[in-house]
Amino acid sequence: MYNVLNKINGPEDVKKLSLEELNELAEDIREGLFHRLTKIGGHFGPNLGIVETEIAMHYVFDSPKDKFVFDVSHQSYPHKMLTGRKLGYIDDAHFKEDSGYTNPEESEHDLFNVGHTSTSISLATGLAKARDLLGKKENVIALIGDGSLSGGEALEGLNVAGSELNSNLIIVVNDNQQSISETHGGIYKNLKELRDTKGNADNNMFKAMGLDYIYEENGNDIEAMIRVFEKVKDIDHPIVVHINTLKGKGYQKAIEDKENWHWVLPFDKETGKTTISFDGSEDYTSIAREYIMNKAKEDKAFMVITPNMPASVGLSQKDREALGMQFVDVGIAEEQAVAMAAGAAKQGAKPLVVTNTTFMQRCYDQISHDVCINNSPVTILLNYTSFDGLTDVTHLGIFGLSAFSNIPNLVVLCPSSKEELVSMLSWSVDQKEHPVMIMLPGNKVTSRNADTSYDAIHTFKVEQEGEKVAILALGDFYQRGEELAQKMKETFHIQPTLINPRFASGMDIKLLEQLKENHELMITLEDGILDGGFGQKIASYYGDSNIKVKNYGLQKHFYDRYDPEELLKQEKMDTQSILEYIKSVL
Template sequence: MVLERINSPEDLKQCSMGDLNTLAGEMRNFLIERASKHMGHVGPDLGFVEATIALHRVFDTPKDKIVFDVSHQTYPHKMLTGRKKAYMEEASYDEVGPYTDPKESPYDLFSIGHTSTSIDLAIGLAKARDLLSGTEKVVAVIGDGSLSGGMALEGLSIAGEQESQLLIILNDNEMSIAENHGGMYKGLKRLRESNGQAEDNLFRAMGLEYLYEEQGNDVESLVKALEKAKSYEKPVVLHIHTAKGKGLKFAEEDKESWHWHLPFHLETGKTREEYNFPGEDIGELTAEFLLAKMKKDPAVLVITAGVLGGMGFYAKQRKEAGKQFVDVGIAEQTGVTLACGAAKNGAKPVFFTSATFLQRAYDQISHDAAINSLPITMVVNSASILGMRDKTHLGLYLLAMANSIPNLLIFAPAFKGEYFSLLDWALEQQEHPVLIFAPEGNVLEDEAPVKKSFFPVSYQEIPRGKKVAIFATGSLYEEGREGAKNFEKKTGIKPSLINPGILSHLDKAYLENLEKDHELVVVLEDGILSGGFAEKIASFYSLKPMKVLSLGLEKEFYDEYDLEALMKEYHMDRESMVERILEVL
């Protein structure tokens, strides 16, 4: 086996071309085997095996610096840079993370999980090299889907006026997570069809040299193309055409579903039974709700930024929505501001993405939406400790960030009926931008009458108790409810249990009312405490006798965490919170 001989990129330089072709097949087989047992990205990695081999064959890494965009295609890179055991041996699968990470290897320059950054990072590396008289080569790898991000286009423009070596590899597999959207992709198609000879060339227009390689999954062709590109002492784009999901039939036939996948049966491609989670899916329910709303009201406009399945808008749903659905690509800023323009002209826009990605549109939410009091609705998933758990994809910080924006209403509904009533209200109201954290975890049936109006603020009390009041926010409501039951069992005292619903504003009248027969308010914060909901409550009671116990996370980056262990550490689980409450009392 050739892979057994490869312990670093230096070993590739001793291989024949035949060995490299064999190596590509071995790597792909291990990647498929691992994907069948361990959740992770599939299609992007399978399509970039040969390109990774060629890159490490031609360049002298880690002296020469390769920056990968978003890291979705870096499993092959990790295999060739001393981490192959994590892809060959099931017992070692969890020894590496899903994204590049300098703590793992000197071959990884940055922790990268958000897209469209590689060109700018590479320009910075090249600029520092030139200032300090370095000689290393600098390479940026970026996919065609990532090219839709504003940062990528800005980077191309800046790169076009640089005067020293910089190589940008455009990995064109004709896909983002799903299909690409945007006028530039017509130009990329013409470049592919003309073998790179089409006159309307975006890269030349930006002032860059341009090379094209059609055989993006052939090692020998790529080595030759990279050797040529390496010889340039000025910025050049090498555009390679690859096949997303190459080598796995299911991933080749359904590229969108196999961008990332749960463990599956190799023979059928069906998800393994233990990963078929029971219960309702809030994303699919959201798509159903919005499609029904669209049919009744042509003003409803759904917008997303590349994460089409995040709220259940798969190919079937997108086709049904037709012109009332817009995918802006990797461009959250554009998504928010486009929604503002639509709202100004009478549409009812709802923009959805993952909480971690909405961070990139802070200025647009503040300046374009909030200052102008435009009634746009933003729905995010994974804004919870229950959501994504990679340090590059955490939604734990969004509330603290968004809480500083005046005129923005932020909600974290706990129940299904509450969520959809809120979504309906948000689309119809005309006074505020609204940000909704979609429920994570189990979809809960309502435990209180469903409200029809959500502002001014009115908390839901489920039920009224005494002495202790537990505020269980959003997706942590179920944990708070069970904690309240445990407290009553241990003490015989029924605490008040509150679903606040809104996190950006306080129900001051209710908080004052609690002072009559309560001595402790407990706030279960679904994220970091700094800048969160608990701080608002604590500030309200700061000059009053009421004690406030804030249970949430410290301001740190959490990575690949064990949910149960983390909640226990911070007294957020149903058992530990009771112990902490009793200590305070």
């Protein structure tokens, strides 16, 4: 096994191979992908489909002198195996050495640590412009695919490449007819027209932007890809190389169900079933999905908008079909999703925007400007808001609270139970006074009575009356607050006041004043970074009083591939560490 791959320690070794050996190398790489992904999961379909292209890239070009920029970079696993990191795929002991994205700390062949979409062309234009400015000579190659062309930045990059550069820039458009889910938008209609005419359609968006263009139908054929890359190598102007590939090539299940095989949990290769067992209990994603489907049936003014992330709330293809006109996927374009929601709300609809927190970071201005200045009643539901959700540095959800809770007019809600999530969604979608963001909890589902209205903005809920110490535990950290309160009673024989803030965007001034009467210490717990977060608002309010405030949250730091429970201990956010602090104060 791995007869050819074992000989590859860098791109220079790829150049020594015959065509027959190159094709054997492709099979070895796919086996390496299976070895890693069946055991620890990761991006599956995108990498299976790009194997031959990346072999040809390294056969023709001269990395790292020639610069490769990968869009999203979740299609860079074959590239990693060809640049000295094969052990991260074929040897279990080395899995942790290799991230799921390009990473300059791993190799000189990786230029950027990126995991968000539509950035490669823009990054490449900067590389090309600086190369020209400094009098250097090398190829700059941007590889973009998996629906990334639907992102606005990709179009901005194409626009600049076609008008402002008059030197080498090679944009490889990996057209596998799929995004995370299906593709959406007029861009993909034009790609189909170009595929159907083998690149000869009069309607060519790339040429319309001033770019040269070449089409290769056989993107999974190494010999064909070598020919096309040799043709464009050292070209003296920007060109788009449009290649037709098969996402999931080498595994029939991934070809037949491209959406569910885009990213996978560990699985059994023979059956295709995950090897991770679940306890069968409900989760917050499925609860949100159930609310959406029921609401759509009863209220025709309700609509769901997503930037190609229907899975963030568990909406299957069947669900999306059932929603019909009440569902819009705008492609990987968060700005469009939020601005469209603002327009829909203005017209009287009830829009709900759904995606993951990390992706909504790209949309700060549309939330602030298009929605909040206009006080549009748009609801935004974000998943993976938690420290123990996505732990890769490119996909962290821990910055959402501080990023969004300080936008004027935006009401940020953090439910702590199943009932609160449903009641917050119901209230938010139907009310007409506020833009609202709801952070989907990241912990196990809990059940507790909830209010049906949140009209009294920024009113906290006292769940347990106590004295001396007040615990304000926000969102999915509320259960940690419950545990802390119980341990305090057992350890110190003190019953603290336990508060469920619910609102992250403001303070309950009346309650905070009342707490001054018989409390000495405030403990705040939040699932996000401290800087600009909920706890700092509380600390600031008590700044000129005798009340002591201790904030617990994460540091303003790019954590990467960490163990969540170990991180809590490291930051002294675990219950035992907090108890020790309280003991030192009391």
